[in-house]
Amino acid sequence: MARLTNSPRFALDPMLPQRFVVERLWRETADTFTVKLEPVDKTADFAFAPGQFNMLYVFGVGEIPISISGDPADNTALLHTTRAVGTVTKAMSRLKPGDMLGLRGPFGSNWPVLEAGGHDIVLVTGGIGLAPLRPALYAILAQREKYGKVVLLYGARTPEDILYKKELARWRAHFDLEVHVTVDRATESWRGNVGVATTLIRRAPFDPQDAVAMICGPEVMMRFTTQELLRRGVDSSRIFVSLERNMKCAIGFCGHCQFGPQFVCKDGPVFALKRVEKLLNTWEV
Amino acid sequence: MPVQLLDWEALEEFFTALKRRGFTLIGPQLQDGAIVYDQLEKPEDLPLGWQDVQDKGSYRLHQRDDEAAFGYVVGPHSWKRFLHPPSLRLWRAKRSESGFDLQEEALKDPKYAFIGVRACELSAIEIQNKVFLGGSYTDPHYRARRQGAFIVAVNCTQAGGNCFCASMGTGPKVETGFDLALTEVLAPSRHYFTVEVGSEQGAELLKEIPHQEASQQEIATAQQLVATAAGQMGRELDNSGLKEILYASYDHPRWDEIAERCLSCGNCTMVCPTCFCTTVEDVTDLSGQEAERLRHWDSCFSIDFSYIHGGSVRASGKARYRQWLTHKLASWIDQFGSSGCVGCGRCITWCPVGIDITAEATAIRNSQAVTGVKTKGTRHVQADH
Structure with missing residues (x-):
């Protein structure tokens, strides 16, 4: 997998953030938002690979890892979508255009978008997990002819919690992309699927012998999703998951993100299932 | 360079020579009922005649019947508190018109001379080198502190009740990673150290203080002491598989x-x-x-x-x-x-x-x-x- 570590912007101290300014910030759902950033230093580039993350710092509040959710080919927009759930994300959700943020990154491994060329693609995601997968989908759609069938299976808690709604509708209109959405709890007006994302796998149109699967969601969802994919006959070397752990440094020094021998920050967050399968099914690793 | 010999009396000049080169000496001393690492001024600050007795959940100091300066094993401190400090400011930020300005923390090279680094501790430093300097990112604070440090290692001539360096292949004899390595010998009428030179810097420093080449007899005595320690390990660990x-x-x-x-x-x-x-x-x-x-x-x-x-x-x-x-x-x-x-x-x-x-x-x-x-x-x- 290509890595974009050792970027020249870390010539000095990899713990020192770069300053970015909020260009725009908008609400996606009741508790999620997207922030669009631009660097103070206009020459700074923010090339990234789908699946990578940045450490975002809110002045005086703290710093947290957030995956990059924009289009890797668009170097005019650096997007992060997250849920306002902790001290830092809540403070971030209140930022206005022109406000400043600190940013370190990009860090970590990426989705095997290039390696998956020629194969069917299955993206399975739950909740906010769609955000780290969106760059992969952008990259795949940009070179659609290089892939076989492309399927997106997405589960949200309720119809109100569906992320990137307009975009999903647009994707759904593509004749060469299958989009299946399900919700845990339906509202009266919902006429779509009800149930967890794993239930969509059984019927999804892809060739299990050929498909490359990329999964991002809560750990329990990923556990069941991988089981379901394996049951359909997808080989564990072609299933990829993105893990989440506590992180303080993102460069392998703080020790917080360890997952067995792996550091999620630098060996992950995207892992081939083969490498983490046993630990993913072990309690409290 | 052949093994050298340094008399106890020359230790003061040794310390002075290190200070003259701008080093801050850090070494063992008695504090609050334990032997800890702190700033040293003179050889008398060393825990002369003290020994630690260690067991599971137990650490006690006892008076030895000699004046050994390095007659203890290891205390609660390790050198990591100087190379990888318990607390460190990484940077500062100040609000400005446009948001905030970031101010990098200046890298400190305190130029430490560590006196009395044991073989297991040298291995520990080596391990932290890999953590902080061996990957795609490096910790500039660790690097500055490590690069500037002068290491005076000390061979263990006795092992403690909880020691198992022999099982881990990390001791008791120091092998690499030091500037000078001492073995303390308390003969009936003489208190001396045999000295191995591990670096150019170590050899240069030794030139400034009175020393002589050690005799075969003196070298053998020192080696015997280290061999004794190897046989005294209080614990063992089977690492196979x-x-x-x-x-x-x-x-x-x-x-x-x-x-x-x-x-x-x-x-x-x-x-x-x-x-x-x-x-x-x-x-x-x-x-x-x-x-x-x-x-x-x-x-x-x-x-x-x-x-x-x-x-x-x-x-x-x-x-x-x-x-x-x-x-x-x-x-x-x-x-x-x-x-x-x-x-x-x-x-x-x-x-x-x-x-x-x-x-x-x-x-x-x-x-x-x-x-x-x-x-x-x-x-x-x-x-x-």
């Missing part, structure tokens, strides 16, 4: 038993010379105009350590002890190419309930058959970098 055993033992019932005794206090991680985990703290002044980011030592035994939204990943004490021991003795090998344990025994000594890492690893090894855990067939959990 230990990584595979531990990787296959995530569900071992022994973790429950340990959890009943473990207080999750984190003492073991604080005294461990290789434990490197840290957390960060963001603080602001009362006006909210200035902020800074601090880094502190952290412990995998704290409940916050693995916190992600929704709760801590390692909520139970047994998961936290399992993480520590499995990291130290197994996953460390995949991460950094060696065990994370150097056999210094600190975690055994300073555990308030006397949990012994060697005993726990042995218990898991020995009860494998009972729990049906196999040593083989676990390759899929190893990192395939």
Whole structure:
């Protein structure tokens, strides 16, 4: 997998953030938002690979890892979508255009978008997990002819919690992309699927012998999703998951993100299932 | 360079020569009933005639019947507190018209001369070198401190009750990574050190102080003392296949038993010379105009350590002890190419309930058959970098 570590912007101290300014910030759902950033230093580039993350710092509040959710080919927009759930994300959700943020990154491994060329693609995601997968989908759609069938299976808690709604509708209109959405709890007006994302796998149109699967969601969802994919006959070397752990440094020094021998920050967050399968099914690793 | 000899009386000049070169001397001394590492001025500051007696959860100082300066083993401190300090400011930020300005923390090279670094501790420094300097990112603070340091190692001439460096292949004799290495000899009428030179810098310094070439007899006496220490290890640890055993033992019932005794206090991680985990703290002044980011030592035994939204990943004490021991003795090998344990025994000594890492690893090894855990067939959990 290509890595974009050792970027020249870390010539000095990899713990020192770069300053970015909020260009725009908008609400996606009741508790999620997207922030669009631009660097103070206009020459700074923010090339990234789908699946990578940045450490975002809110002045005086703290710093947290957030995956990059924009289009890797668009170097005019650096997007992060997250849920306002902790001290830092809540403070971030209140930022206005022109406000400043600190940013370190990009860090970590990426989705095997290039390696998956020629194969069917299955993206399975739950909740906010769609955000780290969106760059992969952008990259795949940009070179659609290089892939076989492309399927997106997405589960949200309720119809109100569906992320990137307009975009999903647009994707759904593509004749060469299958989009299946399900919700845990339906509202009266919902006429779509009800149930967890794993239930969509059984019927999804892809060739299990050929498909490359990329999964991002809560750990329990990923556990069941991988089981379901394996049951359909997808080989564990072609299933990829993105893990989440506590992180303080993102460069392998703080020790917080360890997952067995792996550091999620630098060996992950995207892992081939083969490498983490046993630990993913072990309690409290 | 052949082995040299330094008389006790020349130690003062040795210290002076180091100071003349701008070094701040750090070495062992008696403080609050323990031998700790702090700034040294003169040879008399060394813990002359003191010895530590260590056991599980126990550390006591006793008066020796000689005036040995390095007659103890290891105390609660390790050199990591100087190379990888317990607290460090990473940077400062100040509010400005456009948002905030960031101010990098100046790199400090305190030019430490470490006096009395044991073989296990040299290995620990080597291990932290790999953590902080060996990957795609490096810690500039660690690098500045490590590069500037002058290391005076001391061979152990006796082992402590919790020592097992011989099992870990890290001691008791120092092999590499020092500028000068001393072996203290207390002959009936003479107190001297044999000196091995490990670097150009060490050789240069030695030139400035009275010394002579050691005789075969003196060298043999010193070697004999180190060999004695090797045979005195208070504990042992069988490392053969230990990584595979531990990787296959995530569900071992022994973790429950340990959890009943473990207080999750984190003492073991604080005294461990290789434990490197840290957390960060963001603080602001009362006006909210200035902020800074601090880094502190952290412990995998704290409940916050693995916190992600929704709760801590390692909520139970047994998961936290399992993480520590499995990291130290197994996953460390995949991460950094060696065990994370150097056999210094600190975690055994300073555990308030006397949990012994060697005993726990042995218990898991020995009860494998009972729990049906196999040593083989676990390759899929190893990192395939």
